[in-house]
Amino acid sequence: MIPGGPRRESRRIRRKTAAPETADRLALGHGRCGCRSLEPRRSSRARRLAARLRQGVRHGIAGAAIAGLCAALLGPLASAQQPLVVGSKTFAESYILAEIMAQLLEAEGYEVDRRFGFGGTLVTFEALQAGAIDVYPEYSGTMQHTILSSGADFGSEAFAAEVESLGLDTLQTFGLNNSYALTVRGATAQRLGLATISDLVDHPELRFGVSHEFHERSDGWPGISEAYGLPQTSFGIEHGLAYRAMLEGDLDVTDAYLTDGDLIRYDFVILEDDLSFFPSYFALPLVRQTMQPQVKAILNRLGGTLSDARMRELNAEVSIERRTFADVAGEFLRERGLVADAADPRPTSTLAADLIDNTIVHLKLTGIAVAAACVLGVGLALAVHRSRPLSRGVLYATGLLQTIPSIALLALMIPLFGIGQVPAIIALFLYSLLPIVRNTITALITVDPLLKRVAAGMGLSQSEQLRHVHLPLALPHLLAGLRIAAVISIGTATLAAFIGAGGLGEPIVTGLALNDTTLILQGAIPAAGLALAAELGFELIERRFVPAHMMASRLPT
Amino acid sequence: MHEIIEFLGVSKRFGDVSVFDRLDLDISTGRTTALVGASGSGKSTLLQMINGVLVPDGGRVEVFGSPLPEGRLAAFRRRIGYAVQGTGLFPHLRIDANIGLLGKLEGWSDAKLADRIVELTELMGLAPELTRRYPHELSGGQQQRVGICRAMLLRPEILLLDEPFSGVDPLTRDEIHERFAELMRAEPVTVVLVTHDLQEAMRLASELVVLDDGRVLQADAVRKVVERPATEGVARLFERLQ
Secondary structure, three states, X not given: OOOOHHHHHHHHHHHHHOOOHHHHHHHHOOOOHHHOOOOHHHHHHHHHHHHHHHHHHHOOOOOHHHHHHHHHHHHHHOOOOOOEEEEEEOOXXXXXXXXXXXXXXXXXXXXXXXXXEEOOHHHHHHHHHOOOOOEEEEEHHHHHHHHOOOOOOOOOXXXXXXXXXXXXXXXXOOOOEOOEEEEEEHHHHHHHOOOEHHHHHHOOOOOEEEOHHHHHOOOOHHHHHHHHOOOOOEEEOOHHHHHHHHHXXXXXXXXXXXXXXXXXXXXXXXXXOOOOOOOOOEEEEEEEOOOOHHHHHHHHOOOOOOOHHHHHHHHHXXXXXXXXXXXXXXXXXXXXXXXXXXXXOOOOOOHHHHHHHHHHHHHHHHHHHHHHHHXXXXXXXXXXXXXXXXXXXXXXXXXXXXXXXXXXXXHHHHHHHOOOHHHHHHHHHHHHHHHHHHHHHHHHHOOOHHHHHHHHHOOOOHHHHXXXXXXXXXXXXXXXXXXXXXXXXHHHHHHHHHHOOOOOHHHHHHHHHHOOHHHHHHHHHHHHHHHHHHHHHHHHHHHHHOOHHHOOOOOOO | OOEEEEEEEEEEEEOOEEEEEEEEEEEEOOOEEEEEOOOOOOHHHHHHHHOXXXXXXXXXXXXXXXXOOOOXXXXXXXXXXXXXXXXXXXXXXXXXXXXXXHHHHOOOOHHHHHHHHHHHHHHOOOOHHHHHXXXXXXXXXXXXXHHHHHHHOOOOOEEEEEOOOOOOOHHHHHHHHHHHHHHHHHOOOEEEEEEOOHHHHHHHOOEEEEEEOOEEEEEEEXXXXXXXXXXXXXXXXXXXXX
């Protein structure tokens, strides 16, 4: 277990998605904890970009028509949304708060659908606005800096007015304020008598090392050193390593989050922000205005029930003690007398059952998407390959789809198709089109002109030429395109968990939130297995239908 | 009428380049006519206008006594065998499937198709076991024989050969010439042969059409052309081709 979990999470997600910077900004940049990686200024730019992209899709660019067709085909898959849908972002605290709300609502007799682990603030917020979820835990500071364009202070009239104009409502804060903090080792604090940040001024010998973002942000090191007149200098260091360095005694002060469970584990002391420099990040349920008043009333019972310290403990129980979210949330609710001492409301599923369920969902997502892309892609290629301008147009269009980062494409699906499997399948379908269409068109137009002439000259009709000569000659490349589409789809489908589609991405997303490698592997290994199986499957198909000397997969000897 | 193929004032251009300008030419039924000329003389273009792979820009081509049927080109072409330089065998089909493709499309029974393939391959001197191989597993000479077999499958009335015997060593070519002559004795057909090899023309053809730069310099029986070149140009061309 490495300290500084949440911050590392966001990095890992980035590596996992391998998406360009835009995707990170769009979807992963603005969560709380480690996700607070952007300056407000940049956030709003990202927000504008997202809005523009959304608008583009709404206006029918980038294959919305195709997507609509598929939605019609896949309509029956859309789930009815009778129960209350509770969402969360992809870090432990968000899961815990969401689970607390879910269990409370269940205890009050409501049916709850848990859609946890949305990929970042924008995706989660978008899901709420689109009505795909009814509530999720958000932070006042994130709303102020990332969601609301006015940037109004939490508690101000302008803040409330803008929230209302978005059709949303903020309920009572849970009580905890997960803001930035400066922290030192307990022993150091005792030895030097440190309690507040102002106390640091008298100890210029203290060595500061802060996380890279904190080192650069105006509400980080530059701001705080000026506000408090700190005499020390600081350097940037990876957050997890900073904790290590503190333990080794190589570093005296670093930045942290107030509710970080690791603070308990390492006996780090938080220095009071006595000048109130850091902005507040109060956690609260963000809901749709249309939510029934009695439901809001139930959730308001959670107001002020969670202190920073208690939240820190709950986070630690999940990330260090390895207890489940449900377990920790249930215990908290019983302890506060918010629910009766009932048994755990959710039956715990076994590893094998989860694995099978997730794999089935994963296969369904990719299978339907690739099959639809195959039918439509090959059809499209056949229809246009005789015309160069048309072929070029189709290739550009499908290529354009491919340039949209996968996480962004998934996010863009939410306003059109809600959350869950339907938008995921449509996004995967759009992604699968390019390799299939490109390979099929290229193969068809590069068939040896002599063979084309002979096929026509010896008396084959157009359809016979296609069926007996052009298509068989194009088949190796067509299959290669399908194969690429399938493998990419299986990989990309792990991201579908970010929009509540389930599949093998689910344990990965949860595992990332918990820094739990075992959980991550429960999704990653089967996903890799599926990709391998797809490779082998297509190789068998190729062996069956393509003569050995024409196999595209055969490497040159 | 003895003319199975007639070019009537045919013009053909490729972009700005005129290949033929109001060309008239008759090709007689039952003979083997060789179109000879240097490369660029238009002989291959002429051949491809017979089965409609290329369409004239002016004038018309009549085959079997009428213009090419526009909507029914596929059926029309099945009456005309077609074999090309480099053989044009389909690499994804085994030899028997290459030869038998048109028979299959015509709905022939397996037995009928198999019998016909045996008949043709025997005439062309192809060993039976070769028919289960793919084209790339055969030598260049063997592939050329397969090309002839495929073109002859449906017993066409006309056989169009576009330099089908080029690119093999002289010994192999001599043998293929013999086999081809044997096939022609067994199954007589009107042949139009494009070649730049005068010896091949003299060996296989009874009629000779000498082309130069899109013009017919002379069209007559082989012997007559060889013995009495109509023009200086023909004589010079002969020297060059020999």
